[in-house]
Amino acid sequence: METRDKRKSSQLRYIQELEDRLQGGERAELELEYCKKQVAEFWRARDGRKERAGGNGRAASRYLPDNRFADRERAWVERIKLALAREEFKIYYQPIVQGEEKLEITWVEALLHWPSPDLGMIYPDKFIPAAEKSGLILPLGEWVLSTACAQVRDWQRAGHCRLKLAVNVSPLELEQEDFVARVERILAERDFDPQKLILEVTESVAVGDFAFLAENLSALREMGIGIALDDIGTRCSSLEWVKKLPANILKIDPAFVLDIEEDAGSKAIVAALLDMAAALGLEVVAEGVASSRKLELLHKLGCRFFQGNLFSPPVPAGDFAPLLGGLPPADIKGILAVMRSGRK
Template sequence: MLQGSYNSLLVLFSLLVAVLAAYTSLEMAGRITTATGRAARWWLTGGAFAMGLGIWSMHFIGMLAFSLPIRLGYDPVVTLLSLSIAVASSAFALWLVCQDALPTGRLAGGAVLMGLGVAGMHYTGMAAMQMKPGIDYDAGLFALSIVIAVAASGVALKTAFSLRHNSRRVRPLRAGAAVVMGLAIVGMHYTGMSAAAFPVGSLCVAATDGVNTTWVAVVIIIVTLAVTGVVLSISVLDELRLETENAALTRSLAQANQELGYLAWHDALTKLPNRVLLEGRLEEALANARVDGSQFALMFMDLDGFKVVNDAYGHQVGDRLLVQVAERLASAVRARDTVARVGGDEFVLLVPGEDQAGAIAVASRLLAVIGAPFEIDGHELGISTSIGIAMCPADGARGHEALMHADAAMYHAKSLGRNAYSFFDVSMNENMQGQLQLTQDLRVAVERKQLVLHYQPQFAAPDGPITGVEALVRWAHPKRGLIGPDEFIPLAEKTGLIVPIGEWVLDEACRQIREWLDSGACDWNVAVNLSPVQFGHPQLTSLVRETLERHRVDPRRLTIEVTESAAMRDVDASLRILHSLHEMGVRISIDDFGTGYSSLMYLKRLPASELKIDRGFVRELAHDAEDAAIVSSVVALGHTLGIEIVAEGVETATQKEFLTRLGCNALQGFLLGRPVPAADLDALSKECTQPSLS
């Protein structure tokens, strides 16, 4: 037999190329896993070529490192075939390790196929020498080389699958694994070479005169390093780009979460503390008073003449007026005092450590501050305020009682001619009789059929068609006329009447859906609001199911709207209820999104079909960068989670254009359509397009 020898330097280079090929395979597995769509296919194609070229180069350099006492050469066609086998095997390996799972059976099958591919590449490359007579292979070493190839392929596949997710921690592990995989590949190659024996008198038909194998090896090494270097560089740059984008998104979501947390305790328009924060501080002040015997003043303020301004100049001017009022109030009190906005034009001031004389001084200062003219959009506006004062704990040992008594004193101040303050007196409780009578009237409103539903349409951004309607309850009081929900729903929630009222609203909405379907009118989806009290009712799911069945309404026609704060009050219980409704087929809408403090990690667990951006964010979109940033973040988050975004309170063309540009799916507000009785929707029904229920 002819005795062969090896060029030690080329053998070393073959090992280095094998390690580089192994590292490239691990890096490409990570890149393909994180890519999607066309990008994933490009990474698979490029990665397969770079990895296959690296494995083949190791093999071919190892071949060039081998020499015999005769001239050697390699047939180009067969050599290219061996390269093709390497690329195909690499493509199969990368595809396999990027699947969602790699069970033992699939791993074993993949190892066999890839091992045979690597062995096939090697022995095809050997055949490119076209020896005469043919190469005599030792059966034992030949079999051992295939076993090594299969085992090395199994280790490589398992390692690549385990390290496919990109992170800073896996990079050193990939480097170490690449060394082990490279040694295994080299071991297979040189075991296969050891199996080859060349009889004395053998002739290499593919030998070419004047070809320097060392220079051929150098060229192959350079090309291989260039290709793998380019692929790895692109991979690193792409990963840096993704990390930068993810970091920016993380900062954006963190900022949005921080803003939402702030707004959970503050009014979205004026940035003053809201009712929730006020009630907490009020209970704290009462607790301190019980301990040290101190007292404090609680002032309930209502703006006189605000409704006239709002009606005459519009909501935008009204909102700006409220902001300026808030700024004046905040500047007129001490840092330890609390000024809160608790309603449309209602404010409450908590003044610790003040007696009646101190309260008079504060109230007089507030009357003067609010009484000064306001300048808004070129209009000089004049308003005043009425202030009710409760001295606590004498006028209220509990928070709710103290607020109610300050409110009663405020109404007494209004009855005195407004622009005045009044201290609470027990006789003022008589004025609360009106509220008590209203409660009594509300108890019989359902059975006397005094409640009615109006429907406000929602439009696909920017100009339609109508995608659905929201059912809004009104009270047709026999003496007071049509009463809006803002006036009687809080009363209903306090007395528990919200439960039968809510049942009636759900029943009437479903009845109306059936009537529209039977008459051939538009088959709109109808949204029904649930109050926090209703949402926590144990029979809610069965009530919804029975109501839908009674009116023969497809659950997909109904949307249940739940406020964000109600959904987040008890997350686990809310998830159970919402999932039950969702499994029934009912759509879920998270209403007033952004006004509560829902951790973003819970949002993806809610089976929500849509998020409704609160009107408080919509008002100042064009003028408040913070509101615009929050809306933009919510839209991006919703789209990422596959949730539709509905913006309510759209009152200007600027708001409509801004929200459309941000990516809101649907719009709702006075600009597009006011709440109207069902009969008045006939004109709209002639123009609507029936929505898909998919």
């Protein structure tokens, strides 16, 4: 087994090799310069906000400059910069299915993946923390939103006009003073209807400037954009930010769906969340639906939107397009039978 020093040395050699390959590549240099510019603008804006706020700096302490990173985090940052230059990042799409008498894909969630030619598939939990701390999440997030809007707009023009797009948004993106303007610009460039866009935020948004975040989210809602609160139920404070943030959608954390068949506590929590959402006029998506039995229980409890591998795992755009013509017939037959049997 490699020692920590050997792993560090290996990572640094890997970065140097990639830098050597990029030498002389004009496009790569332009991409890297764009990333550096985005990060520099982010730090200037944050310093200005911190100064205007009286130097509080509580939110800013979550994001440290590159030279404050541990070696491992710095290595990830360099890899992300090079991956952006090499266009390694891809968007995978997962359907969100609406079901009553029939099942229909009405939403699609865009999920960032990194199929590195050198390291294999790298999942977001490995690189997103470093991207957020360095500010690289800003160009990454903008690219995801723009690319996904273009793709879903193509599907809408192909006849799936009701299809909505859900995109995850980092707390750091929401803290930018020009974030709403950026979203508005991308929607205009992609000719994308704001009412067909859903931005997903997690409970971690509450750690920053909550009042400013709520103001940005309110502005987005006024544009017609949906706001989904993700991972609902994982912390006690979830209910408080459901009340304070201008959201119209809740997404139940997969942890409660995972054992809903065996655990009475999980089933009771899901039922309570569904009742609360109904009272507040909110839509609810159950994540992590992996079996017909889970679908049946959720349907009986009153859930009408479902996401999970029962329908499809996240897949590239080319593999997602056939799903829009109808889920696989064998699956449709079995799942609809379950839903009819569970109908109230």
